[in-house]
Amino acid sequence: MGSLSLVIWSFFALLCPILNSSNEVVASSRGGPFRLAETEVAIGAAQAGICASAVTIHGYRCQEFNVRTDDGYILSAQRIPEGLAGGGGSSRPPVLLQHGVLVDGMTWLLNSPQQSLAMILADRGFDVWIANIRGTRYSRRHVTLDPSKPEFWNWTWDDLVMHDLPALLDFVFQQTGQKIHYVGHSMGTLMALATFSERKQIDKVKSAALLSPIAFLSHMTTALGVVAAKAFVGEITTLFGLSEFNPKGDAVASLLKALCAQPGVDCYDLLTALTGKNCCLNASTVELFLKNEPQSTSTKNLVHLAQTVRDGKLTKYDYGNAYFNVAHYGESKPPSYNLANIPNDLPIFLSYGGQDALSDVKDVETLLDSLKFHDVEKLHVQYIKDYAHADFIMGVTAKDVVYNQIVEFFRSNQLN
Numbered sequence: 001m002g003s004l005s006l007v008i009w010s011f012f013a014l015l016c017p018i019l020n021s022s023n024e025v026v027a028s029s030r031g032g033p034f035r036l037a038e039t040e041v042a043i044g045a046a047q048a049g050i051c052a053s054a055v056t057i058h059g060y061r062c063q064e065f066n067v068r069t070d071d072g073y074i075l076s077a078q079r080i081p082e083g084l085a086g087g088g089g090s091s092r093p094p095v096l097l098q099h100g101v102l103v104d105g106m107t108w109l110l111n112s113p114q115q116s117l118a119m120i121l122a123d124r125g126f127d128v129w130i131a132n133i134r135g136t137r138y139s140r141r142h143v144t145l146d147p148s149k150p151e152f153w154n155w156t157w158d159d160l161v162m163h164d165l166p167a168l169l170d171f172v173f174q175q176t177g178q179k180i181h182y183v184g185h186s187m188g189t190l191m192a193l194a195t196f197s198e199r200k201q202i203d204k205v206k207s208a209a210l211l212s213p214i215a216f217l218s219h220m221t222t223a224l225g226v227v228a229a230k231a232f233v234g235e236i237t238t239l240f241g242l243s244e245f246n247p248k249g250d251a252v253a254s255l256l257k258a259l260c261a262q263p264g265v266d267c268y269d270l271l272t273a274l275t276g277k278n279c280c281l282n283a284s285t286v287e288l289f290l291k292n293e294p295q296s297t298s299t300k301n302l303v304h305l306a307q308t309v310r311d312g313k314l315t316k317y318d319y320g321n322a323y324f325n326v327a328h329y330g331e332s333k334p335p336s337y338n339l340a341n342i343p344n345d346l347p348i349f350l351s352y353g354g355q356d357a358l359s360d361v362k363d364v365e366t367l368l369d370s371l372k373f374h375d376v377e378k379l380h381v382q383y384i385k386d387y388a389h390a391d392f393i394m395g396v397t398a399k400d401v402v403y404n405q406i407v408e409f410f411r412s413n414q415l416n
Contacts, residue, residue: 049138050078050130054109059084060122067171069134069163072145076138077168078105078130079175083123084113092127093206093414094176096168100186100214101157101305102247102294104137105130107185110285110394117183117393117403124407127176131168133160135244136295150243156304156317157187161194161337169201179206181410185393186358187305189213193367194314196342207347207413209406211392212359215339216366217305218312245302247294277355278388280395314339339370347413349380351402353387380409 051062055078063079082092097118099107108130113119122128132139134155135147145152172180182205184192189210196202304317311318315334319325322332329335342348348371352364371379384391384401392402 050076050105050109050132054106055080055118058113058119060113060119065171066141067167068143069167071159071163072143073134073139073163074141074143075134075164075168076105076132076136077171078132080118080122080128080130082127083119083125085123087125090177092125093181093410094127094129094172094178095121095181095183095410096129096131096172098131098165098168098182098184098188098191099133100184100188101301102297104132104139104295107393111282111396115282115396115399117398117406120399120403121407126181126410129168129172129180131165133164135297135301140296147244153243153298154300155298156301157190157194158304158316160191161198161200165191165195166200169204173201173204179204181206181413182208183211183406184208185211186214186389190215193339193342194337196346197337197339199341199343202343202346205346207349207410209349209351209409211351211402212356212389213350213352213364213367214359215314215370216312216363217309217358217360218363218366242299244296245299246296278390278395279355279386280391280397282394282396285394339367340373342371342374344373344375345378346374347378347380347409348374349382349406349409351382351384351392351405353389353391354383354385355388358389 049064051064055062060080061082063081065077065079067075067077069075097105097108099105108118109116113123118128118130134140135153140147140152142152147153169180169182182192184190189212192208192210193213193215196205196208300317307318308314314337316329316337318334319328325332325334350364350368352359352361354361368381382402382405387395387401392398395401
């Protein structure tokens, strides 16, 4: 079972802060009975959402929304409509921030306001929206399904591409009336690339910034990733019988114990073992990282990610045999996401690190090769020799090294 534990823990790349559940505004990108007016989130202990936990405490306005997907999931989203100096209004360009796997929107709010991308963008004149995908602690709701039942967890990142991200983009567009700048980290980049390749809501996107891009995963350099790439992913669900992969559950605690027993795995430096040697993390942020467990996702989603590692291709979920694939796709093998379908004139800012053990340089080069016909003036590539995976969202130097460049990239494409 040790090798299978590595399959799963290879994706534990980011932090999940401890928060309680909240229910605020219910709204829908598609209208209907779930659409209500927005409300401001009051500061106080009674409010335990992301706004109150990490935004309003610093003096920023923050609004909580729920967005219904077309398959019935209710996603939490936060809006920081203005910076500390105020000046909110319809003229502020909207930006949607999309987190990676096993974390939520708090990933953009871990450092001080002066170092966190969400606040930096708000202070620089943007209307900031923070997404939370299905299964994370504020997005554990559905119009009919119960998160305690397996049916709620019958999804992979295919569904995030088909339903979650399109619903979020549509909702922000409907609220603001403007095309959206997008920022994704890790799986948030995978979601964007696949969504754009399917041309879903692409007409509502003005530009995209992709940090530690994940599209191909064949060259991960962590010991965890190497074993994951060789593992037989179909055994995961067989062994555990789990639909929800809950990092705080007993089954995962057993997996972690097995992981720590593996030769060469240092559980006292799990962050480095997973992400590569991050150069620029604040000690208090790392301490917070180590104290908190990741959030739930579907086990099926982890299987799909592991298939991407194993197969070296960007395809839809493989059901394991030709019969089931034909039933779902009309063909014996899962269809690929063709990144060449991404509009060549979509402005893309892509930033990756030389020390990143998850978004490996060779895999990023494969991604760039897939974009070789992209308009040269529309594709901006930044390589940061010393950065690893977590530096892009927790690094104390990220403002100067990455975020200022993102701001200028967005501004330069605002009038296009």
